[in-house]
Amino acid sequence: MSSSTREGTAATPLRLVAVVGPPGVGKSTATGVLTRRLGARVWRLREAAAAYQRAHPGATHLFRTTDPLGWLPDLTVEVLLAAFLRGRRPSGLVVLEGFPGSARQLHMLCALAAGLPVGVLALDASDRTCEQRAQGRRVCAVCEPDPRRPAPRHPQDPERCARCRHPLVRRHSDATDRFQDRLHRYRVRAPLIRSMAHRLGVPHQVITVEDGPEACRDRVLTAAKSLSVSTPGGPVISPAHL
Numbered sequence: 001m002s003s004s005t006r007e008g009t010a011a012t013p014l015r016l017v018a019v020v021g022p023p024g025v026g027k028s029t030a031t032g033v034l035t036r037r038l039g040a041r042v043w044r045l046r047e048a049a050a051a052y053q054r055a056h057p058g059a060t061h062l063f064r065t066t067d068p069l070g071w072l073p074d075l076t077v078e079v080l081l082a083a084f085l086r087g088r089r090p091s092g093l094v095v096l097e098g099f100p101g102s103a104r105q106l107h108m109l110c111a112l113a114a115g116l117p118v119g120v121l122a123l124d125a126s127d128r129t130c131e132q133r134a135q136g137r138r139v140c141a142v143c144e145p146d147p148r149r150p151a152p153r154h155p156q157d158p159e160r161c162a163r164c165r166h167p168l169v170r171r172h173s174d175a176t177d178r179f180q181d182r183l184h185r186y187r188v189r190a191p192l193i194r195s196m197a198h199r200l201g202v203p204h205q206v207i208t209v210e211d212g213p214e215a216c217r218d219r220v221l222t223a224a225k226s227l228s229v230s231t232p233g234g235p236v237i238s239p240a241h242l
């Protein structure tokens, strides 16, 4: 990659692009494109939670959840986001992968981002495509102890990892019932996230990623670039009205 293609370098101010979409649509893949091509950094709620727990071993109460999909309470999400945005935060483009998961979380993000440029990139494909992609996805538990990202398949032995040659496995959350629950939750919440973005003046772009990764790459790059330049006016809606 030439350095002229990397635009999210540490010299530029912080800009946030939230990449959302149904499970299996290609969020991790798109995030990978943005990290490689734009030098973006990635913020993932799960990783932020794990890092916070390591740094605050006494804060176990924050991580108790009764949600059937294991989602953390919004109060905890707010603590994690605030730690990221109000601490020694990075500069340049940051991709929030799979976040926000609800309209309320988008509101929270904008309130904490306090005028920083925020954009939402919503990837979309049919339920069938998402399901097929999730069923075909394999991860490597050796390269990544808590595997989330799709692993590259070995060209001669596609059931093995191209990096370490260990057998690839399916993601626990791709089991059919769990996948359907995640898909349903996203489909219910996506229009609410979109209308919240509209109410907050946050740029929101939907791109269809029905065709293969090559064809989607340029669309993802173009959308992320255009989304990461405008600044929202900041939340004007009281959380009580959410």
Ligand SMILES: Nc1ncnc2c1ncn2[C@@H]1O[C@H](COP(=O)(O)OP(=O)(O)O)[C@@H](O)[C@H]1O
Pocket: 021, 022, 023, 024, 025, 026, 027, 028, 029, 030, 133, 134, 136, 137, 138, 148, 149, 150, 209, 210, 211, 212, 213, 214, 216
């Ligand atoms: N545009 C695309 N076309 C075909 N397959 C894709 C595309 N984007 C991602 N994939 C594949 O679909 C699966 C799910 O992608 P992933 O990025 O893990 O989805 P998500 O993070 O949204 O759950 C992976 O195996 C990935 O390689």
